[in-house]
Amino acid sequence: MSTEPLLLAVPSKGRLQENAFAFFAQAGLPLVQPRGARDYRGVVAGLNGAAEVLFLSASEIAKELSAGNVHLGVTGEDLIRETVPEADKRVLLLAPLGFGPATVVVAVPQAWIDVRTMADLDDVATAFRSRQGRPLRVATKYITLTRTFFARHGLGDYRIVESLGATEGAPASGTADVIVDITTTGSTLAANALKILDDGVILKSQANLVASLRAPWGDTAREAARAILARLGAAARARAVQEVKAMPEGDFAALAAEALREFRAVAPYGVQSGGPLVLHAPKDMIFPLADWLMSQGAQTVQTTNLDDVFEKKNPLHEALLAALPNA
Template sequence: MSSTSTTKIDPIRLAVPSKGHLYEGIVEILKTAGYKVRRASDRQYEAIISGHPRFHVVFMRPTDIVTQVEEGRCHLGVTGMDLYAERAHEAESSVVVTPDLGYGGCRLVVAVPESWIDVNHVIDLVDLTAEFKAAGKTFRVSTKYPALTRTYFRKWGIYYYQLIDSDGALELHPSLGIADVIVDLTSSGTTLKDNRLREIEAGTVLDSASCLIGHAPSLAALAEEGVTGPLALLLDAMDGVRASEGWLHLEVVGNPAAPGDGTAAAVAAYLRDQGAQHIARGDVWDAQDAPGWRVTALVAAKKLTACQRHLFTLGASRIVGLPTRFVFGRDSHSTFDTLRAQLKV
């Protein structure tokens, strides 16, 4: 898509889920990125972002966010990839900016009753639906995602079935005789198991997570404001926050005269073996001008405690792990650059 518009979009409307884990996750990401949402209560449906007057936040249901972004009333929106993908055939004016924001992960799966011991793979449903048809019976599938389900079944050659649309708890449908199988979201599988259902092999219709979507014509205009414009600064900040998640900035300082049998090179090699990133080393001097060495790196927060004793055996005299807020690398992925290329701006 190309755009010749240079119209300044003011304000920039960002649609955010009004409650739940999709709301909590994006508000935390924005806060860490320096975009704190000012919302007095969960009954407030509009808010501002401190220090960023161009952004106007509106709160609504995740399903409505897909519609409002597609129609251009909102320029950016946070929703579930499952909800966006279900409407993808209608998405002529919207694009996915970030397909996975790092939280809200789940899967849309086909689940059958545990008692169906002969149905273990989706291919088994091909024969089963044909048997239902031959016997004059209707194979019923309950789901909140009819478009995704039809596409998935068509891919596997499954044609003889009836979709049962429902907004309620689908897990009850097989036991109540409403449907034979369900296509629903799961994260851990516990709810399915508690209701005597199980996934089948190759039965994942879609991997989903929280995502950022946008109205393509509006984003094209915003992208033309360049790398110092509000869209670029927001996306860059979110990239930096997401790249820092789970990492500590590690500093290891050693003294050649201190007990130990290693050097900065040995420490760097050890950290590299532990999966550390952005490793650097150099010389340092203490307050008495005694020489020493220093190694810095990004290390997984969950690994630091297990590493510290070995680092001391390698000659470390001090180990400091600091939380990271942003991580930027010259070759790091840039959401803004990818979006600009996608929109041909």
């Protein structure tokens, strides 16, 4: 029986760091750095040493998950898709985390007014070859994503100019003709007079909780993952729903069935004959559900934000178990 602790990799700096810390703390899993903020190892508090934390950069986390050197990690989906070969065999994206949004796009100079689509860009590539005797040049650090996307659009005659920063400046400085890079607010593209092709969205990325399928998943690591995923799952479920309480008139069982069908609301404690009817409903359904409950005779409909909703059936843990070898 393996007692090696679970290794969790969390961004140590950059855009994802602050949100990642807050995310674990909010789920009742504070990450502590016993020797201070410059310490690159820590622990997940409350798990008796069963889970250690490694603080790495977002791109290193993608590599370590791929290699199986950590069990769980937080990093951007863009970095996973770019750096992990045959990603589906090596990692499992357990859950998007709602922060670190970034879209990987193909962008061209705004001055190319007739170029709006990947098909137009293919024509440009053909023109570069025949008139200038050279291929279209694409500046990017997303080499794999670019190759796959261009191939999917039948665009083959181009050259990648590897860029390690300030990619958006490449067309103006003449080192490339077009770019593939991430954008969030769009202000960097606009400042460099670039526009996104209509069909030029390669990937909509955000930070994800990712499991490595190649890591040595011993008993201690599995048990730590179960405990972590139970807490994360409870916090996620609590964010997704509100509790709704009301005393409608009529057959509660039939009303609960209709609430599920029409409003995706569940009755987690079943229906009590004396009432009230207690439901967990998705946040975007609260108003229509309340309206409907009042149309069914409820005088008052009360909703509550929840801190945690622990459920015996934990979709995160089940997804992990299903993906791990001989689980």
